[in-house]
Amino acid sequence: MREVRIFELEHGEPTAAWRVARPSIFKVISGEIWLTVEGDSKDHWLAAGESIELPRQTVAWISAGQAGARFALASGSLRSATRPAPRMPVLNWLPRWLGAA
Numbered sequence: 723m724r725e726v727r728i729f730e731l732e733h734g735e736p737t738a739a740w741r742v743a744r745p746s747i748f749k750v751i752s753g754e755i756w757l758t759v760e761g762d763s764k765d766h767w768l769a770a771g772e773s774i775e776l777p778r779q780t781v782a783w784i785s786a787g788q789a790g791a792r793f794a795l796a797s798g799s800l801r802s803a804t805r806p807a808p809r810m811p812v813l814n815w816l817p818r819w820l821g822a823a
Contacts, residue, residue, distance in 0.1 A: 726796040731755070731786035742780045746797040749773035754787030 728751070731738075748757065750768045757774065758765045760781040766774060767787075776782055784793075 732790045737785040742776045744797040746776045751792040753791030756785045758783045
């Protein structure tokens, strides 16, 4: 079973920190998101349609761009998690329920 949650962030809202309980896909639906993952040396600016995989127990910090943002966080059981093949574009392996396939 998978769980998909939709969130909205307004520009100017405080940066939020999340601890990811299960492996998840973070996908921007509209606007822009600034995302940084604890322990990662770089920040990510994600635009509408872009996504990133967040491993279990990751702490992610997020904030919305100038126009605010809407995003989905999708997670599933470890048994049903889909892994990308090496060098395969993300859009080729994202589950259909994220609307990317």
